[in-house]
Structure formats: structure tokens, C-alpha cells
Amino acid sequence: MEKITVSIGKSSYPITIASGLLTNLITFLPLEQKSTVMIVTNQTLAPIFLKEITQHLNKQGIKVNNVILPDGEKYKTWESINYIFNELLNNLHGRDTILIALGGGVIGDLTGFAAAIYQRGIKYIQIPTTFLAQVDAAIGGKTGVNHELGKNMIGAFHQPIAVIIDTDFLLSLSSRQFASGIAEVIKYAVIFDEQFFYWLEQNIDALISLNPQALEYCIRRCCELKANVISSDEKEIRGIRVLLNFGHTFGHAIEAYMGYGNWLHGEAIAVGMIMAARTAEHLKIFQSQHTNRIIALLQRAKLPVNGPIEMKATDYLPYMQRDKKVFSKKMHLVLPTKIGSAILHKSVSDKILVAAINECRIFTELKNNIQI
Amino acid sequence: MEKITVSIGKSSYPITIASGLLTNLITFLPLEQKSTVMIVTNQTLAPIFLKEITQHLNKQGIKVNNVILPDGEKYKTWESINYIFNELLNNLHGRDTILIALGGGVIGDLTGFAAAIYQRGIKYIQIPTTFLAQVDAAIGGKTGVNHELGKNMIGAFHQPIAVIIDTDFLLSLSSRQFASGIAEVIKYAVIFDEQFFYWLEQNIDALISLNPQALEYCIRRCCELKANVISSDEKEIRGIRVLLNFGHTFGHAIEAYMGYGNWLHGEAIAVGMIMAARTAEHLKIFQSQHTNRIIALLQRAKLPVNGPIEMKATDYLPYMQRDKKVFSKKMHLVLPTKIGSAILHKSVSDKILVAAINECRIFTELKNNIQI
CATH class of the missing domain: 3.40.50.1970 (Rossmann fold)
Structure with a gap:
């Protein structure tokens, strides 16, 4: 215990x-x-x-x-x-x-x-x-x-x-519901803990097969990471807790556009993390080899890494502008800087957003065969 | 200022x-x-x-x-x-x-x-x-x-x-709206500040005629009293802030039964304070001469001191039981002990409540000619 x-x-x-x-x-x-x-x-x-x-x-x-x-x-x-x-x-x-x-x-x-x-x-x-x-x-x-x-x-x-x-x-739980949770687990690792990311790469199969030791360790590590964040920034004022929204601004757009519940939260967040990673690549603060590691891990967890075919890049923007991360009408986005570290970026242009979203769409149309 | x-x-x-x-x-x-x-x-x-x-x-x-x-x-x-x-x-x-x-x-x-x-x-x-x-x-x-x-x-x-x-x-403001505010002013005096009650007895006419000095003093004193309470018991946990609910359990029943807005809040609270005072008399913790002082002051402020004719005593009880002052299904009521002091009483019987409410009803039918 x-x-x-x-x-x-x-x-x-x-x-x-x-x-x-x-x-x-x-x-x-x-x-x-x-x-x-x-x-x-x-x-x-x-x-x-x-x-x-x-x-x-x-x-x-x-x-x-x-x-x-x-x-x-x-x-x-x-x-x-x-x-x-x-x-x-x-x-x-x-x-x-x-x-x-x-x-x-x-x-x-x-x-x-x-x-x-x-x-x-x-x-x-x-x-x-x-x-x-x-x-x-x-x-x-x-x-x-x-x-x-x-x-x-x-x-x-x-x-x-x-x-x-x-x-x-x-x-x-259904395997789809379980995978949805893994998306948030991978989120913690990407923004806070490179070692944990490595652990996930080694143990993702044990996790998916519900190995009790793997599960208990994984849950404990996530709870520890989250408890630390909450303890120092309960109300998302100091800029630490806001990092937990990594992937969520894009993901919320998917959930809202597709109708809440049609895409599971974790599925939308999985795609959102890749979109954020691609955005960070465009801003030259994140390397594509790291994005590839995240994509590989998400795919092993049976999570989607591309947006829904129905959504054009411009369909995302109105939802993202309404997201709570919009302070004073400027788009604030949590972006990774390396595996284990992220920042709140305070003014990403629509042009870069559209480019990053599109990179997760073309791919979709070619390769995405995950059943949603 | x-x-x-x-x-x-x-x-x-x-x-x-x-x-x-x-x-x-x-x-x-x-x-x-x-x-x-x-x-x-x-x-x-x-x-x-x-x-x-x-x-x-x-x-x-x-x-x-x-x-x-x-x-x-x-x-x-x-x-x-x-x-x-x-x-x-x-x-x-x-x-x-x-x-x-x-x-x-x-x-x-x-x-x-x-x-x-x-x-x-x-x-x-x-x-x-x-x-x-x-x-x-x-x-x-x-x-x-x-x-x-x-x-x-x-x-x-x-x-x-x-x-x-x-x-x-x-x-x-209409004189009726203004009087509604005076009910809360009198409430502060009854539960916290005998001297202020005395000041109100001396200055109620100046207040009603909107004398600027009287108004400013009265508002300041109420804000001071309330600020003190809030500072020591923001969330109504320590038993001080709860005293501000004096008259409100009865008053809320009147407002809810009559339809919100038909009786102004202060009008309902004025009657509620008298009902609470009568309840305290039945419990022998408050003297009728004090109730009479409160009644006289409320009447000079053109406030009602009797419940609506339409409401029987038993009509109050279901609303009062739903009021937030009901902890663990027992009726908690704020009752005065003298002018300037009140307590939270933790188990008032329905029989006493009905008797106290009725004392503010018979009177109504005989004498109440205030237009609501």
C-alpha cells in the first residue's frame, strides 16, 4: 500500500x-x-x-x-x-x-x-x-x-x-478507457520527469497488461508528481500547475468540436501533445527526435497521434481562443522544451498553430487507422 | 470619507x-x-x-x-x-x-x-x-x-x-427599499452592539430622512461590525458569523413561501427577528420588554413585525428545516439573549416554534395594517 x-x-x-x-x-x-x-x-x-x-x-x-x-x-x-x-x-x-x-x-x-x-x-x-x-x-x-x-x-x-x-x-476497464489514462501518464513524464518517460518506454507493455507492480508504481509516481505541483501552486497562479495543461488546449478543441465524449479525454490529449510538440519544433525550442519518441510511446499505448479527419486546422482556433489559457486575448500554450521539461509560451501565432495542426492531419489521412 | x-x-x-x-x-x-x-x-x-x-x-x-x-x-x-x-x-x-x-x-x-x-x-x-x-x-x-x-x-x-x-x-431609493435595509441595521445592533441600538432609537428619524451624517455613521458602524465578524470567521465555521443569520431562518421561510421578491428581504427579516425573539422568550433566555423595544424600532422604520396573513405557523416549518442552519436534521436557530448579544441555540422544538410564530400572527390579524 x-x-x-x-x-x-x-x-x-x-x-x-x-x-x-x-x-x-x-x-x-x-x-x-x-x-x-x-x-x-x-x-x-x-x-x-x-x-x-x-x-x-x-x-x-x-x-x-x-x-x-x-x-x-x-x-x-x-x-x-x-x-x-x-x-x-x-x-x-x-x-x-x-x-x-x-x-x-x-x-x-x-x-x-x-x-x-x-x-x-x-x-x-x-x-x-x-x-x-x-x-x-x-x-x-x-x-x-x-x-x-x-x-x-x-x-x-x-x-x-x-x-x-x-x-x-x-x-x-475497456482497453480504450485504460489507454486514455496512459495519455495523462505520458504527459507527466514529458513535462516533468525524463526518467519516468524512460521507465514508461521500458514498461509500457507491462502497464497495458495490468501488471500489478507496474500499475502501482506508475500511479504512485503520477500522484507524487501531481501532489508536488498542487502543493506549490494550488490555484494555478504561479505558473507551475499551468504546465499540467500540456496538450489540453488542442485537446479541448477536439473534444468540443467532435462533441464531448466521442473522443475520450486522453485520446484528445494524446493528439494535443503531438500538436504542441510540433508547435515547439516550429519555434525551434524542441527537437523532432523527441516528438518521435512521444509518438512512438503513444502508439504503443494504442493512442491516436493525429487529429480527427473531420477537423480542419482552422476549426481548432476558435475553441483554442476560448480556452482558459487565453489571457488578455493572447494565446498562451504549454510547450515542451525537452523530454522532462516544459514552459508556458505567451504568444504563438495562428500561422504556426495552423502549420503544426496540419502536420498532425496529413499524417492522419495517410496512416491513421485507429478506430475511434 | x-x-x-x-x-x-x-x-x-x-x-x-x-x-x-x-x-x-x-x-x-x-x-x-x-x-x-x-x-x-x-x-x-x-x-x-x-x-x-x-x-x-x-x-x-x-x-x-x-x-x-x-x-x-x-x-x-x-x-x-x-x-x-x-x-x-x-x-x-x-x-x-x-x-x-x-x-x-x-x-x-x-x-x-x-x-x-x-x-x-x-x-x-x-x-x-x-x-x-x-x-x-x-x-x-x-x-x-x-x-x-x-x-x-x-x-x-x-x-x-x-x-x-x-x-x-x-x-x-423608494422608502420601502430603504426600510428593508434598516432591518439589517437593527439586526447588527440586536446581536452585537447595545450602544448602537440606543443610537438607532435616537436617530431613526434622521436616518429615514436620509440625513447625510446619520447615514454615513450608520453605514460605517455596520461595515465595522461585519468586517470584524468576517475577519474572524470568514466561512461561518467558528460560530460567530452564523449569528448574522438572526431572523433569517424565519425570514427565508416567508420569502420562499410568498415567492421571492414579493416580500423584500429586509421585511421578511424584520418579522423573523420578532419570531426569534418570541422563541427566545419561550426558552426564558430573553425578556419581552426587549422584544418590545425591537418591535417599536422596527415600526418606526416602517417595517412589518408580523408574518403574512396567508401563512399558517406550520407553513414555516418545512422551509425552516431546509434552511442551511439545519445541521444533522436538528434545528439550529440564532436567538437573542439581550439587546447586543445572541447565541446559536441547537435544538428548538417544533412546539415552541409554532407558538412563537403564532404570536406574530394573531397580532397581525388584529393590528397589522402595513401595506405589503
């Missing part, structure tokens, strides 16, 4: 990583007897896990209600938040209720945001069930919903009081 | 109180050249003030957009928040945009909440235009919207970066 602490003054909290945590959940949840909880989950997970968890908590004298949302990124909306509020209010949940997010990134973001603004803020716990949520989304307190004019435009920073990562959840 | 600082660590901010501030606004706004602002106001205020303020700011090189919402408590909804987001996103406002709330409590709460959750939090400035907002709502960072199942159920703590109080706004 691995334990990591995210240190942010009063909001510090533990991350626990192991297999089999769910069977003895009460040991790891910071709940007291007579606590009241509301589990937020989705229609896919509820039939498998909800009854067992509810009975386990009830035995400890904890009152449990639940909200079951439809599964998918397209439900990361204000309507889902309001549905959670209806359930909380109709069941007279007060400020001392603790929400539990049981699900992937969508459930985590929705539950965290509902907790951030229900009665001006209540506590919540993350139990991430996808690889992507375990290595990234469940840690760091970024919560929110999508707006029809942009992804994650509405939200809050609201830290959970605990994150419980049970690697057993990964056994039931 | 009066200056008060609300001290909350990094979120400290100045409150400036004077007449004529609007004519030289730029001196008091913490804006830089090339700042981008979005003014949020309502249809009543926009024709009077918006053009002048916009021109004034434009002259200083500040880019200004605006959102004009319909006027009234019934528009304190998620729909209004989303309308603000549409305007922000369509005009490509980034994280460095500063929102300016130009209006009463509704505009302030909406603008503050929009600022709290737009791109996970941006800055905002309060320019309160009603007496109620100047003495209470604009200070302290409580922001939010109403939910159909309860008032202020959805929101966030998000402090403004400055509060600009121009007493000239009060000249154009």
Missing part, C-alpha cells in the same frame, strides 16, 4: 493506493459514526458496487443516500449538478454531509463542483474508478462542468478530504 | 464610504490600465448609470463590457448566472477580467457567484446601490443563487477585491 500526502496548509489530504481497498473502505475514509454521506456515481458502476459499499457503511452507523447519473462526458453539465442538488435538498442534507465521488473524471468533477457550491461548500471524498482519474483527475481539487461554449469553463478549486485509489477497478 | 479594511489574510480588501464616489470612480477601483472589466447591473440602474461609468473607465484605457439583467430577487437564479457566462465567453473574457457588481444584493450575489466559478474563480468589485447591500450584502463574500427548494442554497464564499459605497445612490 502506498500513502501520499497532498500538502496545502489546512486543506492537506491523504491519497491511499492499493488493491482491495474497497472491501475495507471504512478504514480509509475519514468518516465518523453518524456521519451522513451521499454517494454520487453513474449507471454503469451503480449495479456493480453501490449495494456493497452502502451496506458496508451502514454497518458502521453511517447514513447513506445516493445519486446515480448517466455515464459519459456529455453529462458533465449544470443539469447533472442540479440533479445532485435536488437529491440533497429533498433528503434534507445539511452542511455536514460528505459527498463521495465513485467514478471516473466526470463523476469526480461533478461531485467536487457540487460539493464546492452546495450551501457554499461541503466536504467530499474521491474514489476514482478509471485509470485517468486515478493518475490525474481525482487529485488536485479542479472541479467543474462544461459549458456549450467551452470545456471546464465553469468550476471551482475545491480539494477533497481524501482520495482512495483501488487498483482493482482497473480490471474491469 | 470613511475607509475600513476587511482583513482575511491574502483576501483583505478596502471598503470606501462617501457621497460622490461615482464621479471619480477610477480613484477607488483597484484597476490597472488595459484592465478588462464586465459590469453586471440591472434594467433599472443601467439607463441611469451605465453610460457615465463606461465612458469614465474607457477614458482611462479600460475595456468595458456589460451584462444587464432583469431587476428583482426572482432573477437570482442559475439562469442569470448562465446569461453572464454566455456574455463572458462570447466576448472572450479570460481569467484576468474583473467583474463589477453595480446594484443591490441580488446583483452583488449573482456577480460574486459568477466570479467565484467562472474559469474556477476571477476577481470582482462591489458597488452596492441599495441601503441593504451597503450595510450588509456587499461585504463578506457570501455569494450565490436561490434554488426552488431553498434560498441561497447554491453559492460560494468569494471575497471582492474592493467595496465602493456611494451614499448618493440612496437618494433614489
Whole structure:
């Protein structure tokens, strides 16, 4: 079992990583007897896990209600938040209720945001069930919903009081969902940790085959890297946390244009990282041999490295301009400088963007045969 | 001119109180050249003030957009928040945009909440235009919207970066709106400051006739009292800030039952304070002679002291149980112990509540001839 602490003054909290945590959940949840909880989950997970968890908590004298949302990124909306509020209010949940997010990134973001603004803020716990949520989304307190004019435009920073990562959840994921998580893992390595990138090159096959040691090490390393970032820059003010958006400005454009959920988040981010790498090549701050290493690793992880055929380069720009990385109407982009290091570049021209995007399109039309 | 600082660590901010501030606004706004602002106001205020303020700011090189919402408590909804987001996103406002709330409590709460959750939090400035907002709502960072199942159920703590109080706004208020503000002033006196209560008994007529010295002193004293509370208990955790809810649990029931906006907030709170005082009498912690002083002062301020005839005592209870002061399903109520002092009482029985509410109903049917 691995334990990591995210240190942010009063909001510090533990991350626990192991297999089999769910069977003895009460040991790891910071709940007291007579606590009241509301589990937020989705229609896919509820039939498998909800009854067992509810009975386990009830035995400890904890009152449990639940909200079951439809599964998918397209439900990361204000309507889902309001549905959670209806359930909380109709069941007279007060400020001392603790929400539990049981699900992937969508459930985590929705539950965290509902907790951030229900009665001006209540506590919540993350139990991430996808690889992507375990290595990234469940840690760091970024919560929110999508707006029809942009992804994650509405939200809050609201830290959970605990994150419980049970690697057993990964056994039931589709290989496509699992690969989506690997995209974020590769992101950490590219921007922060060359050694970890090398480890991934050596161990990507073990990871994909869900080797327990490889999984636990990989999750721990990602959580450590993210915990360090969050501890020094919780609210993305100091310019460190913003590096975690590597690949996301392009990726968000893909997700928004294609309709949220049609491309998985990690798939869009995989392509976004290559587009960012190509942009950095044009600016002569990154070498194409490094881009090739990233492409090779993404391909071994069964991730796309080219944009959707439907999207022209100019289709990306309006979405990218609406992205949160646009400060004062100038395009800010996270770009790699070498494997293990990245910067925030503060004025990339549209011309270079279009060229970089096109380099990930021509290739697509020739070679991309990944089924999306 | 009066200056008060609300001290909350990094979120400290100045409150400036004077007449004529609007004519030289730029001196008091913490804006830089090339700042981008979005003014949020309502249809009543926009024709009077918006053009002048916009021109004034434009002259200083500040880019200004605006959102004009319909006027009234019934528009304190998620729909209004989303309308603000549409305007922000369509005009490509980034994280460095500063929102300016130009209006009463509704505009302030909406603008503050929009600022709290737009791109996970941006800055905002309060320019309160009603007496109620100047003495209470604009200070302290409580922001939010109403939910159909309860008032202020959805929101966030998000402090403004400055509060600009121009007493000239009060000249154009209706006497009913002005009286609504006096209810909150009397609330501060009852729970915190016997001397101030005495001052109000001496000066209520000067206040109502908008005597400038009386107004400025009264606003300053309220801002001081509230700033002290906020500084020591920003998020209503330590049990001091919660005292500001005196009268509000009953009052919120009236507002919700009667339909938001049909009773003004201060009118509902005036009645709520008497109901709380009667409850305290039943619990033998407050003497009826003090209740009579409060009633006399409220009546001189032209405020109602009895509940709406349409509401039976039992009509209050479901709304009160949904109020945020219900922790773990037990009714918590702020009750006065003498003029200048109040406590949070943690278990008031329904029987006592019904009796106390009824005492403010029989009286109503006999004597209440205030036109609502």
C-alpha cells in the first residue's frame, strides 16, 4: 500500500493506493459514526458496487443516500449538478454531509463542483474508478462542468478530504478507457520527469497488461508528481500547475468540436501533445527526435497521434481562443522544451498553430487507422 | 470619507464610504490600465448609470463590457448566472477580467457567484446601490443563487477585491427599499452592539430622512461590525458569523413561501427577528420588554413585525428545516439573549416554534395594517 500526502496548509489530504481497498473502505475514509454521506456515481458502476459499499457503511452507523447519473462526458453539465442538488435538498442534507465521488473524471468533477457550491461548500471524498482519474483527475481539487461554449469553463478549486485509489477497478476497464489514462501518464513524464518517460518506454507493455507492480508504481509516481505541483501552486497562479495543461488546449478543441465524449479525454490529449510538440519544433525550442519518441510511446499505448479527419486546422482556433489559457486575448500554450521539461509560451501565432495542426492531419489521412 | 479594511489574510480588501464616489470612480477601483472589466447591473440602474461609468473607465484605457439583467430577487437564479457566462465567453473574457457588481444584493450575489466559478474563480468589485447591500450584502463574500427548494442554497464564499459605497445612490431609493435595509441595521445592533441600538432609537428619524451624517455613521458602524465578524470567521465555521443569520431562518421561510421578491428581504427579516425573539422568550433566555423595544424600532422604520396573513405557523416549518442552519436534521436557530448579544441555540422544538410564530400572527390579524 502506498500513502501520499497532498500538502496545502489546512486543506492537506491523504491519497491511499492499493488493491482491495474497497472491501475495507471504512478504514480509509475519514468518516465518523453518524456521519451522513451521499454517494454520487453513474449507471454503469451503480449495479456493480453501490449495494456493497452502502451496506458496508451502514454497518458502521453511517447514513447513506445516493445519486446515480448517466455515464459519459456529455453529462458533465449544470443539469447533472442540479440533479445532485435536488437529491440533497429533498433528503434534507445539511452542511455536514460528505459527498463521495465513485467514478471516473466526470463523476469526480461533478461531485467536487457540487460539493464546492452546495450551501457554499461541503466536504467530499474521491474514489476514482478509471485509470485517468486515478493518475490525474481525482487529485488536485479542479472541479467543474462544461459549458456549450467551452470545456471546464465553469468550476471551482475545491480539494477533497481524501482520495482512495483501488487498483482493482482497473480490471474491469475497456482497453480504450485504460489507454486514455496512459495519455495523462505520458504527459507527466514529458513535462516533468525524463526518467519516468524512460521507465514508461521500458514498461509500457507491462502497464497495458495490468501488471500489478507496474500499475502501482506508475500511479504512485503520477500522484507524487501531481501532489508536488498542487502543493506549490494550488490555484494555478504561479505558473507551475499551468504546465499540467500540456496538450489540453488542442485537446479541448477536439473534444468540443467532435462533441464531448466521442473522443475520450486522453485520446484528445494524446493528439494535443503531438500538436504542441510540433508547435515547439516550429519555434525551434524542441527537437523532432523527441516528438518521435512521444509518438512512438503513444502508439504503443494504442493512442491516436493525429487529429480527427473531420477537423480542419482552422476549426481548432476558435475553441483554442476560448480556452482558459487565453489571457488578455493572447494565446498562451504549454510547450515542451525537452523530454522532462516544459514552459508556458505567451504568444504563438495562428500561422504556426495552423502549420503544426496540419502536420498532425496529413499524417492522419495517410496512416491513421485507429478506430475511434 | 470613511475607509475600513476587511482583513482575511491574502483576501483583505478596502471598503470606501462617501457621497460622490461615482464621479471619480477610477480613484477607488483597484484597476490597472488595459484592465478588462464586465459590469453586471440591472434594467433599472443601467439607463441611469451605465453610460457615465463606461465612458469614465474607457477614458482611462479600460475595456468595458456589460451584462444587464432583469431587476428583482426572482432573477437570482442559475439562469442569470448562465446569461453572464454566455456574455463572458462570447466576448472572450479570460481569467484576468474583473467583474463589477453595480446594484443591490441580488446583483452583488449573482456577480460574486459568477466570479467565484467562472474559469474556477476571477476577481470582482462591489458597488452596492441599495441601503441593504451597503450595510450588509456587499461585504463578506457570501455569494450565490436561490434554488426552488431553498434560498441561497447554491453559492460560494468569494471575497471582492474592493467595496465602493456611494451614499448618493440612496437618494433614489423608494422608502420601502430603504426600510428593508434598516432591518439589517437593527439586526447588527440586536446581536452585537447595545450602544448602537440606543443610537438607532435616537436617530431613526434622521436616518429615514436620509440625513447625510446619520447615514454615513450608520453605514460605517455596520461595515465595522461585519468586517470584524468576517475577519474572524470568514466561512461561518467558528460560530460567530452564523449569528448574522438572526431572523433569517424565519425570514427565508416567508420569502420562499410568498415567492421571492414579493416580500423584500429586509421585511421578511424584520418579522423573523420578532419570531426569534418570541422563541427566545419561550426558552426564558430573553425578556419581552426587549422584544418590545425591537418591535417599536422596527415600526418606526416602517417595517412589518408580523408574518403574512396567508401563512399558517406550520407553513414555516418545512422551509425552516431546509434552511442551511439545519445541521444533522436538528434545528439550529440564532436567538437573542439581550439587546447586543445572541447565541446559536441547537435544538428548538417544533412546539415552541409554532407558538412563537403564532404570536406574530394573531397580532397581525388584529393590528397589522402595513401595506405589503
